[in-house]
Amino acid sequence: MNNPTDLQINDQWIRNHRGAKNRIDPYRPYHFLIEKERTLDGSIENVITIFLSNKECRFNCLMCDLWKNTIDTPVPAGAIPQQIEWALEQLPQAKQIKLYNSSNFFDPAAIPTTDYSRIAELLESFDTVIVENHPLLTGERCLQFAGMLHPRLQVAMGLETVHPEVLQRLNKKMKPEDFQRSVMFLKGHGIGVRTFILLKPPFLSEKEGLHWAKESLIYAFDSGTDCCIVIPTRAGNGAMDQLQVEGQFSPPELISVERIQEYGLNLKRGTVFADTWDLEKFSRCELCFEKRKERMERMNLTQRIVPGIPCSCHSQAFSCDH
Numbered sequence: 001m002n003n004p005t006d007l008q009i010n011d012q013w014i015r016n017h018r019g020a021k022n023r024i025d026p027y028r029p030y031h032f033l034i035e036k037e038r039t040l041d042g043s044i045e046n047v048i049t050i051f052l053s054n055k056e057c058r059f060n061c062l063m064c065d066l067w068k069n070t071i072d073t074p075v076p077a078g079a080i081p082q083q084i085e086w087a088l089e090q091l092p093q094a095k096q097i098k099l100y101n102s103s104n105f106f107d108p109a110a111i112p113t114t115d116y117s118r119i120a121e122l123l124e125s126f127d128t129v130i131v132e133n134h135p136l137l138t139g140e141r142c143l144q145f146a147g148m149l150h151p152r153l154q155v156a157m158g159l160e161t162v163h164p165e166v167l168q169r170l171n172k173k174m175k176p177e178d179f180q181r182s183v184m185f186l187k188g189h190g191i192g193v194r195t196f197i198l199l200k201p202p203f204l205s206e207k208e209g210l211h212w213a214k215e216s217l218i219y220a221f222d223s224g225t226d227c228c229i230v231i232p233t234r235a236g237n238g239a240m241d242q243l244q245v246e247g248q249f250s251p252p253e254l255i256s257v258e259r260i261q262e263y264g265l266n267l268k269r270g271t272v273f274a275d276t277w278d279l280e281k282f283s284r285c286e287l288c289f290e291k292r293k294e295r296m297e298r299m300n301l302t303q304r305i306v307p308g309i310p311c312s313c314h315s316q317a318f319s320c321d322h
C-alpha cells in the first residue's frame with residue numbers, strides 16, 4: 001500500500017477537485033432504464049432503475065461521482081413521488097425497481113419522510129424495491145418505510161473495502177463494524193441487503209486490490225448480506241483523477257474484474273454481480289473485450305462460472321481454475 005504522509009484527504013480536499021454539476025430538474029428523474037437482472041429467487045426479471053434528482057449526499061466519499069447529478073438544497077415535498085410517477089409512465093411493467101437517489105434514501109434531507117406513503121402507493125405492483133443508503137443512516141425510518149410497502153424492501157449499501165486504512169481514507173466516515181451492525185439490523189427486521197464492494201480502491205496495487213476485494217466479499221456475506229456487487233474503481237470525479245496523477249490510484253485490469261467475479265461465485269454464499277457499466281475502460285485488448293464482457297454478463301445472469309475466453313493478451317491467465 002502506498003502511504004504518502006503529506007496527502008490529507010478530507011471533505012475539503014475532495015470537494016476542491018470537483019468540476020461543475022449538471023443542471024437537473026427536481027421534478028424529473030435525471031435518468032431511468034430497464035434491464036435484465038437475476039433475482040434472489042433465481043429467476044431473471046426486468047428491473048427498472050430510476051435515478052432520482054435529489055439533494056447532494058452529506059458524506060463526500062473519495063471515489064463518488066454521483067454528486068454530479070444532484071442539487072444543493074432539499075427537493076420540495078412531493079417532488080420525489082412526482083419523479084417516480086412520471087418515470088413509471090414512460091416504462092413497461094417490471095417486478096423489481098431500484099430507486100437510486102445519489103444519496104441516502106433514509107436521510108430525511110434527501111427523501112422527505114412525508115413522501116414515504118405516496119412512494120409506497122406508487123410501488124404497490126412491484127415484488128421488490130431496492131433503495132440505496134449509508135450504513136450509518138440505518139434505523140427506524142427503514143422500518144417505517146418497509147412497513148408501508150407492499151413489495152419486499154432491499155437496501156443497497158456500500159461496504160467498499162474492509163481494508164481498515166483504505167476505508168478510512170475513502171472518507172466514508174464508517175468502519176466495517178458499522179456496516180455489519182446495519183446489515184444485522186435490517187436482516188433482523190426482514191429487510192434484504194445488497195452490498196457494493198470496490199475492486200482496487202486507491203492506494204492499493206493490482207494484487208492487493210484483488211485480495212481486499214475477496215476479503216470484503218467474505219466479510220459482507222459473513223455479515224448477512226444477500227447479494228454483493230463488485231465495482232471496478234474508476235476515476236472521473238476530480239479527486240480520483242488527482243490521485244491517479246500522483247500515482248496513488250490506477251483502475252483495475254479487466255482480468256481482475258473477471259477473477260473477483262469468479263471468486264465470488266465460487267464462494268456460493270449468495271448472489272454476486274460484477275458491475276459491467278463502462279467496462280471497456282478497463283480493457284487493453286480489442287480482440288477479446290466483447291467476448292469477455294458477454295461472459296461476465298452471462299455469469300451475472302446465470303450465477304455460474306462459464307469457460308474463460310482464451311486470448312494472446314492474457315494467454316495463461318484465462319483458464320478458470322484460479
Ligand SMILES: [Zn+2]
Pocket residue numbers: 285286287288289311312313314
Ligand atoms: Zn485479448
